[in-house]
Amino acid sequence: MSTEIKAPIFPESVAEGTVATWHKKPGEACERDELIVDIETDKVVLEVVAPADGVIEEIIKDEGDTVESGEVVGKFKEGAAASGGSAKTSSEDSQEEQKGGPAGSESKSEASNEKSSGGEAILSPAARKLADENDVDPNAVQGTGKDGRVTKEDVQKHIESGGKKADEAPSVSSAPATSEVPTADISAGERAEKRVPMTRLRASIAKRLVSAQQNAAMLTTFNEVNMKPVMELRKQYKDSFEKRHGIKLGFMSFFAKAATEALKRFPAVNASIDGNDMVYHGYQDIGVAVSTDRGLVVPVVRDVDGLGLADIEKKIVEYGTKAKNGKLGIEEMTGGTFTITNGGIFGSLISTPILNPPQTAILGMHKIQERPMAVNGQVEILPMMYLALSYDHRMIDGKEAVQFLVAIKEMIEDPTRILLDV
Structure with a gap:
């Protein structure tokens, strides 16, 4: 038949x-x-x-x-x-x-x-x-x-x-x-070239990125964060964490939780623009950018506020595996109120991430690098990371953007703030 x-x-x-x-x-x-x-x-x-x-x-x-x-x-x-x-x-x-x-x-x-x-x-x-x-x-x-x-x-x-x-x-x-x-x-001496059609995914990415730059009043603010407290916490508990939850403890879950707390304090950063309307979201669905051979995809971890670090890590690993195998569903990449991208895994020291429309902000993480820092009048070698927050100035004022980034910095440098919500 x-x-x-x-x-x-x-x-x-x-x-x-x-x-x-x-x-x-x-x-x-x-x-x-x-x-x-x-x-x-x-x-x-x-x-x-x-x-x-x-x-x-x-x-x-x-x-x-x-x-x-x-x-x-x-x-x-x-x-x-x-x-x-x-x-x-x-x-x-x-x-x-x-x-x-x-x-x-x-x-x-x-x-x-x-x-x-x-x-x-x-x-x-x-x-x-x-x-x-x-x-x-x-x-x-x-x-x-x-x-x-x-x-x-x-x-x-x-x-x-x-x-x-x-x-x-x-x-x-x-x-x-x-x-x-x-x-x-x-x-001999041939200058070889290869012409390959752009995939639909890359064409879509290119269109969205160009649109974001043309249609948004986008600018970026920077700060730096001392990663030593999180690194020591991770070193102390990584074995017991993996034994209990069956997943490794990474840095992305800390930034996702810190961003969630900061988003609750600054609702405009968690909002989106729909025509002439500003849509404020009462939940935190955070997109995590994943690089694949086909292009950059952004699966969304939903309701991060109600998830623990282990739950976030499991979701990120699951989405990363699906993305590399081309198994992500459309429903897993739609929505999202805020995005985090980590260029540090490729060695990027500093960059200006481009907005993921219709979201109004995106956080860029970068490479952890030891640098001499002045601490209480003394020079110390600390593992530092540059953070970048690109935002749409139509929705977010510079004051809010800076304060949002400072809030993330403070929570990463003192992770107890995340637990105590201070």
Whole structure:
């Protein structure tokens, strides 16, 4: 029985997606609930799994194609056995029909002889797109697909192996077959470039960041915090903390709790702007920026005020793992009243974080570095961290921003303040 493979139903905030990766090829067997295709939106990667045991009968939307919510991307044949790759994509069928007749044995014979008889190489749409983007001569690529068809993987291997680009490949008429010029000499000194389409996630990030800079009266205030008290507290209790809660005690949970207390004191920093309205939130949902290969994502730890340090650490680890594996759901990244980003894990000493709209402020943590500090008239070497608070001046006055940052500094330098709420 043949069934349609459809893109997931996107949330209202997501207009369309892109077919990111087909994990199964036409004719390839797959088991029930096995991942067959990834659909990338501007927020998350959505997975489509096999509805039952069977094979991929047809691929309608190739990698890189745009799809709408619920749109058919392929066909699945339930209960069928693997056919050794005999099934074809609809785009391949249409190509063969254009080459001269129906997609039958006659067109297959013509396709198999086309490249060897001096005609152009046969490329799948995804392979053609990759070849065009990287200026690769299709005739220089060795096809491994059915009937000598050039697949996307063939083009990728050709690029990675330093294959010639279209304007570098000698034509049949201009280069003699007996040329004695070594291949190494042809590519010697080549200044290689690689053009890769921006993913929907990175494009969305870029759009939001540019919008934040253009539409907000954004500025940043800085301070520095002595990390010694928190580091000593962490050193003293890290073993017992991990034994009791099954999670390591990090620094982010301290900053999340300190930020929560500061947000309760300065509601404007916990607010957001909606058109001409200022929305004040009576809860603290803190987004924690996580860097992944696909781009920066900000999962939200909700109701931080009611969570303990262990609960916060567990949530951060859970979100970090999901983010790296592309498993974050849209609901886990929506909302949020305040954001914390930690560039210190990459060695950043100081930076100016960009707002995460519609939020009105974002806290930037940085690298902990020992510096000589004057303490009670004496010079001491202390582990210091620069803190940066970027905020929207339309909503937050400079006085509030500075006082908010000072409140976080005081609570980190004396963690008992968090417990006593002073």
